[in-house]
Amino acid sequence: MHVTRIGFTPVKGGRHVAHPRAEIGPAGPEGDRVLCLLDPARDRVLRTVQHPALLRTVPTLAGDRLDVELDGAVVSGPLAPGGEVRKVDYWGRLAEVELLDGPWNALYARLTGVDVALARVVRAGDVVYGGGVSLVTSGSLHALSARVGQRVAGERFRPTLVVDTGSLAPGAETSWAGREVTVGSAVLRVRGAVPRCAVIDLDPVSGVSDLPVLRALAGYRQGQGEPCFGVDADVVRPGRVTTGDALVLGRS
Template sequence: MTTRDEVLELGSSVLSAGFAPVKGTRHLSYPEVRFDRAGPVGDRQYCLVDLAAGRVLKTVENSTLMAVVSTVTDGGLEITLPTGESVCAAPEPAGEVVTSNYWGRAVDLELTEGPHAALMSEWLDRDVHLARAPRGAVVFNAPVSIVTTASLRDLGTRADHPDLTAEAARFRATLVIDTTTPYAEEAWLGRVVRVGDVLLRVGPPIPRCAVIDFDPASGIRRGRLLKTLAQYRPTNAAGEPCFGVSADVIGRAGAGTPHRPTMSFEEG
């Protein structure tokens, strides 16, 4: 029997680990993810800004962002549209820092120069700029989020959406953990868990918005998951139903059994 003081080993149960370099673009899984104390390295290091409105673009209001693939390569930041049109270049500092609204929070963002803004402005049919964000500046909750397969299956059954585990990217979670008991992750609150050589401290459940109702590859609304969640899950003060849990990175674990995907820690 384990106690709450013992580290919970989850490495062999991690099915996927992922993020998006540009906030709102398609959530991708990677065979290897590096972590530091601010979360997955490279996660949401860029965002799109509407300068006229003075705010960061919200995924829930610009769901077609999810159809766009962004990756960081040796050539720089590559952005590919569903049409196949693509640009790849290293975003260069434009020499201007702007303060933008991100869900009611003021964040300072460094505007960049390069072909990315023009491509995304055309795709979104609005004038946007690509900005580099400080670590965690455009992350709504804790730096790491976790969903589990048993919880996904339970929600999928209730919502008549049996392929929900295959569409786990709807929840844009850092980690998808294989479990047998729905919502077992909520019993991990305050626990230290280990994934690879990374130690996480699990935090509270995550309130959800309508983003989960959009297909994670196309951004087209397909599903009524949010309404289903609201019928049986606990809600926060704003009435948002909770699903999955948050976590903070607290350090490196000792050497252990290697697993795929590989998750490693580095001091920032």
Template structure:
């Protein structure tokens, strides 16, 4: 079993970009979902399923400047400046907190989405991550859905394997050690075409037709970081008993 793809999104909901390597810390993949867009009228993070064109935005971060590119051809590279305003909101049953930013990205991305938005930065890693800090899918299970684009599932690691390990399994991944926690519930984001920003599949409906826990449509697993380390595409993945 090996890592066939590493992915993350600097801006929550934006294109899930493939990486050659990633550093895992206790809070998750370094650079993943550092920023998000906020609905200024409702005071919450924009939901990708409500604004599927968000997946067409490319975002990069060099530690100082955030670069965002939209399909209209616009590129903005600037260092966001904290306004001093913090926003707290309910996020999947827990409180999340982000800090609003002053930058030209909000105007650019608002024009792309056709609505007013604010740019915000998380106050701590994983603040706007739904489940565990690391997510896993397998090439075999993706193929069973008739899919060829692993980016739809926005997983930290796509593993070249027919199946994923059982919850509770500890995995050595590159230099890091992670523990698989539980199945990962899904929403209609997995039906969004990453190249067009439109809903063009029925993967969620397929999952709904499978045996599953009541009220959940799982696909993939989430995990937590036990030992930090760097992971490269192609690194071996193996079950282990611990550090």
């Protein structure tokens, strides 16, 4: 088994971009979802499922400089702290964020139609729904594509890692729950299956709903009453992961 794609985004909800390698820290890939978009009137992190146009944006973080590309135009600026720290709602739990001053807020407001504030996440992983690392496998993607009737790309699920599992049966990854896996120099412990929402119906580049992926999953991939796909994991030992690295199953 080996890694065929590594993906993440610095701004939660932005396009999930492939990277040749990732430094996996205690909370997941360094630079992954370290920023988020906030509805400042409601103190709530924006949800991609409610604002699918966010997938059209391509954020790139280099040091303290953020570039956001939208339809070929780029808005850039340094991440200047606004001095205000808030506790905000992220899917029913509190996350502490620091508001940032910069030119991106106007771009995101035009795109979403609501007032938006870009914010830095104070504690890594606070706006990540499950484990800091997620995986989907080639076998499960092929089986799902057959049910949908056309190719379902791994990036629809916004996983940290897409893993080629060779001849393993579709869904084999769900049996890894509780086991350690080594990939690159990192060691992960698999938590379990990842519940899914309608975001997976969206084209990962345009944000347009174009495939009935969630409905297809609901027909055969149920976990505690909801459609699931892929698995998430906690970091046991930080390390570097590079595209092509082997994934080795370890102990329970």
